[in-house]
Amino acid sequence: MSDLNRQVWLVSRPTAWPSEENFRVVESAMPEPAEGQMLIQLLYTSVDPYLRGRMRERASYIDPIPINSVMQASSVGRVVDSRNANFALGDYVGGMLGWQEYAVAGEREVRKLDPKLAPISTALGILGMPGLTAYFGLTEILHAKAGETLLISGAAGAVGSVAGQIGKLLGMRVVGIAGGEAKIRWLVDELKFDAAYDYKTESDHRARIAALCPGGVDCYFDNVGGEISDAAMLNINQQARIAVCGQISQYNYERPEMGPRLLFQLIVKRARMEGFLVFDFIKKYPEALKRMSEWYRAGKLVNRETVVEGLENTPKAFIGMLRGENTGKMIVRIAAG
Numbered sequence: 451m452s453d454l455n456r457q458v459w460l461v462s463r464p465t466a467w468p469s470e471e472n473f474r475v476v477e478s479a480m481p482e483p484a485e486g487q488m489l490i491q492l493l494y495t496s497v498d499p500y501l502r503g504r505m506r507e508r509a510s511y512i513d514p515i516p517i518n519s520v521m522q523a524s525s526v527g528r529v530v531d532s533r534n535a536n537f538a539l540g541d542y543v544g545g546m547l548g549w550q551e552y553a554v555a556g557e558r559e560v561r562k563l564d565p566k567l568a569p570i571s572t573a574l575g576i577l578g579m580p581g582l583t584a585y586f587g588l589t590e591i592l593h594a595k596a597g598e599t600l601l602i603s604g605a606a607g608a609v610g611s612v613a614g615q616i617g618k619l620l621g622m623r624v625v626g627i628a629g630g631e632a633k634i635r636w637l638v639d640e641l642k643f644d645a646a647y648d649y650k651t652e653s654d655h656r657a658r659i660a661a662l663c664p665g666g667v668d669c670y671f672d673n674v675g676g677e678i679s680d681a682a683m684l685n686i687n688q689q690a691r692i693a694v695c696g697q698i699s700q701y702n703y704e705r706p707e708m709g710p711r712l713l714f715q716l717i718v719k720r721a722r723m724e725g726f727l728v729f730d731f732i733k734k735y736p737e738a739l740k741r742m743s744e745w746y747r748a749g750k751l752v753n754r755e756t757v758v759e760g761l762e763n764t765p766k767a768f769i770g771m772l773r774g775e776n777t778g779k780m781i782v783r784i785a786a787g
């Protein structure tokens with residue numbers, strides 16, 4: 451094992467779209483575990499939209515990542531040195547371990563992963579934070595009911611693709627919106643969405659949503675915001691619920707777009723719109739993960755990952771994810787498992 455650790459640092463704050471110049475690969479000394487800690491060789495790391503918010507100077511619901519420090523992100527890996535009796539060499543763990551080759555952590559900072567139950571990379575996606583976001587968005591915010599119509603924007607990504615599949619498992623009619631014909635085919639042919647359309651080739655979202663949701667929209671799972679969400683609002687039913695999960699269409703604007711003011715729709719339709727963070731449901735993670743894992747092992751949830759090779763390509767993967775280069779969850783393989 452080398453005595454150097456490679457890390458990806460944030461070295462400047464992006465304005466508008468991030469670029470690879472905002473990051474640098476840095477070699478630092480191999481960290482040493484203190485008593486109670488372990489040294490973890492990271493195998494996969496995650497690129498997630500919320501990291502764009504963490505690159506800004508100002509805090510939102512989570513602090514900014516300091517300049518000239520390792521990018522903080524979820525990663526999974528294998529214990530290669532342990533000074534904690536509860537973790538043995540070869541155990542697999544996941545946690546906020548960063549964009550780097552090795553990390554030290556104590557037992558409160560990681561959860562153990564069982565590679566016999568699911569590939570460990572799923573802890574970054576379908577059986578991790580994005581999958582849980584889909585689950586709680588549907589169960590706790592949308593109060594999904596069989597027979598209702600669920601519309602999902604960002605439908606072919608990590609959260610959206612799981613949300614749609616859970617919607618189908620709960621007996622809903624599911625309609626997705628995503629970018630590009632290949633994603634639309636995947637949603638309909640493999641994930642069994644009832645319908646989907648490519649927003650990149652559509653100029654009249656309101657009419658297209660109306661055509662694909664002839665009975666109106668009962669639940670809208672919003673991952674993107676902007677004009678797609680404006681059009682969704684104009685198609686909601688009485689007592690509709692809108693889960694505001696993400697607004698990715700706005701993340702690279704220095705000032706958010708000003709859209710039409712459609713909140714009157716909430717009055718007319720006696721509808722409810724609620725923003726949420728997956729962390730709000732932390733106490734319910736175990737029961738949710740149990741249910742999600744059962745579905746996964748029964749073959750009822752399709753897992754798809756877009757895997758980029760090499761730690762040094764993590765910034766490229768992050769920017770690619772913002773541009774829609776992923777289908778399902780975008781992850782980076784740092785080392786062979």
Ligand SMILES: NC(=O)c1ccc[n+]([C@@H]2O[C@H](COP(=O)([O-])OP(=O)(O)OC[C@H]3O[C@@H](n4cnc5c(N)ncnc54)[C@H](OP(=O)(O)O)[C@@H]3O)[C@@H](O)[C@H]2O)c1
Binds near residue numbers: 500579673698
């Ligand atoms: N509230 C929470 O706790 C929570 C937790 C996790 C994620 N989120 C949010 O959920 C959303 C999805 O996250 P994710 O991890 O699943 O990411 P993802 O969907 O796997 O990846 C991002 C996707 O966004 C789409 N996109 C980019 N720019 C867009 C635009 N202008 N209009 C429409 N779509 C655009 C791209 O797909 P296309 O090819 O379809 O454009 C891209 O693949 C994000 O907004 C994220 O911030 C919220």
